[in-house]
Amino acid sequence: MPRSERLARLARARLYLIADDRPGGRPLADVLPAALAGGADVFQLRMKTAPDDAVRAAAEVARAACARARALFVLNDRPDLAAEVGA
Structure with a gap:
């Protein structure tokens, strides 16, 4: 998607949702689809101190869920991983 469209x-x-990979102690794969179905237009994954592999795994889950819901996906503080996973 072109930058201007984003x-x-x-x-x-x-509605802009910001969460880590365990919002409310539950798996992101369980919580994020419900939040997007409930009206979240944008999801920002924020995992500042997590290792790369954990961020990458959560980002893949988030990217797929956001794509299905046609929502924007933002990966906080990690432009390298954002480019890698298509955030």
Whole structure:
């Protein structure tokens, strides 16, 4: 998706969810699809101190869920992994 389209969608977003890989102690794969179905337009994965492999695994889950819901996916603080997983 072109950068201009991502920025426009971000500007129109009404609900922006920020979480790590265990929101509320539950697996991201269980929580994120429900949040997206409930109206979240954008999901930001935030795992500042996690090892690369954990961030990569959670990012793959998030990218797939966001793609299915046509939501934007943002990977916080890791442009290298964001590019790798397509965030």
